[in-house]
Amino acid sequence: MFDEYEIAYLRSQRLGRLATVDASGQPTVDAVGFAYDDGVFTIGSRGDIAATRKGRNVERGQTKVSLIVDDLESIDPWRPRGIRIHGRAEVTDVDGQFGPGKYMVVRPTVTWSWGLAGRSDFDDRGRFAPTRREWS
Numbered sequence: 001m002f003d004e005y006e007i008a009y010l011r012s013q014r015l016g017r018l019a020t021v022d023a024s025g026q027p028t029v030d031a032v033g034f035a036y037d038d039g040v041f042t043i044g045s046r047g048d049i050a051a052t053r054k055g056r057n058v059e060r061g062q063t064k065v066s067l068i069v070d071d072l073e074s075i076d077p078w079r080p081r082g083i084r085i086h087g088r089a090e091v092t093d094v095d096g097q098f099g100p101g102k103y104m105v106v107r108p109t110v111t112w113s114w115g116l117a118g119r120s121d122f123d124d125r126g127r128f129a130p131t132r133r134e135w136s
Helices: 004-012 053-059
Strands: 015-021 027-037 040-043 064-075 078-096 099-114 131-134
Touching: 004 027, 004 078, 004 099, 015 053, 027 053, 027 064, 040 078, 053 078, 053 099
Parallel strands: none
Antiparallel strands: 015 027, 015 064, 027 040, 040 099, 064 078, 078 099, 099 131
């Protein structure tokens, strides 16, 4: 699960980028609104999520997705921060941020975070080393 700093960050953000893959293997990425609660990301649409490209990709069996939520805390000095999620998605009925309807629900399998709570994201050799977690 996420730590308290990661949860606070996710709850402060509303926009992420979701990558899905179509039946031919072509990856695509879309800006999405999301909500996070208790280990699950809910991605909605003002219309029917199942009718969107990303929804069709998932419903056609391409359930592996990647979601990134990031921003710049500062540009001087340069301080990017964020969380990248690899997970499994499904389209299901949820009472979500746009009311009841079809939503994409993403359950993380692996996550990486960086730039949160003043953590050092570099190892002793100066290489970028975000915090990585395996989810069950």
